[in-house]
Amino acid sequence: MEIKELSKHKRIYNDLKQKIVSGEYPFGFQLLPEIELSRQLSISRPTVSKVYQNLQQEKLVEKRIGAGTFVIYQRERKAGLLIGLLLPGSGESEIFETIGDQIMKKSQERSFHCLWVGASVNEPAVRRQYIEKVCQGYVDRKVDGVLFSPLERTEEKDEVNDRICAMLARANIPLVLIDRDTCSFPARSHYDLVSIDNFHAGFVMTQHLLDQQCRQLIFLHRPFSAPSVDMRIAGHQYALTKAGLPPTASQVLIGEPDEEAFVATIPVGSPEVGIICANDATAAALMSTLKKRNVTIGEDLVLVGFDDIRYAKHLLTPLTTYRQPCEAIGAAAVEILLAKIENPNRTPVQVHLLGEIVVRESSFFRKAG
Incomplete structure (x- = not known):
């Protein structure tokens, strides 16, 4: 193999390995066929084949005859994750109680811990005053992620919701929204969102x-x-x-x-x-x-x-x-947040469930x- 090809081999190998180890290419992800990747990168097919062989030797991928090459590497999830729930509407609508209960149930199945503070404040004005303090408490506790149903039914809701999102962003805490976005339809925020359609x-x-x-x-x-x-x-x-x-x-x-x-x-x-x-x-x-x-x-x-x-x-x-479908909303929100914690750079998704x-x-x- 020529020096130029060796250099390309190393660069492609390092790039693919980084994407696999970081979680950008998750478990089960199918890599491009060798011939397609060689055309895309303008390199020889033997070079691509060698890269895939090296990745397979490191148990990062697996070549399946007649199917393709798939990622088999699974990152070890951080033990004892701590997730904060910000569900200010649970004092007014019982759907958030059901969603919260499902999240707590998933915490046992997926071995993470939940903080759920101020779950049943009834008055919108009181929720407005309280929710930012709760969020600051989560930041101080250095939670690994937050599930947030944005505040409503108070004139300052947009400002409060923006401050909460900014507070979490400054602390680099992943955030998934539940039931509603932080901005008015048809605008869309850049956060993950789980709701009904x-x-x-x-x-x-x-x-x-x-x-x-x-x-x-x-x-x-x-x-x-x-x-x-x-x-x-x-x-x-x-x-x-x-x-x-x-x-x-x-x-x-x-x-x-x-x-x-x-x-x-x-x-x-x-x-x-x-x-x-x-x-x-x-x-x-x-x-x-x-x-x-x-x-x-x-x-x-x-x-x-x-x-x-x-x-x-x-x-x-x-x-x-x-x-x-409250239980399904809670379960989906948990899975999306765990994926976000594992790979903070993943593209935000919007999940619409049918009721x-x-x-x-x-x-x-x-x-x-």
């Missing part, structure tokens, strides 16, 4: 009400809601457009569902009204206020929610909702007679 969920729930012959459809959410709600609204509006009912700004109502003055602005009666609430908690509060105003669900209007929290089926009118509609009484008009 909120656009699809909004479409599904709106289509369900269209199937019930609703022709005046309203999407209702509280002020300063999460970006995931924007995606549900987009799916809702797409369903309307597809049905030949061009959406208007007046069909998106923003307010507190337990305030009678706000609820009084909601049209009832004919044409048949359907309300898509941003989540089950909003739907439950709206049901209570509608009852005070002598508005009957199933006669004057129908409504649906999202999440399928435990009491959704026990409401005065059992609630049709979109069930979140399912759970049909109950609240989305049907009662037939006369």
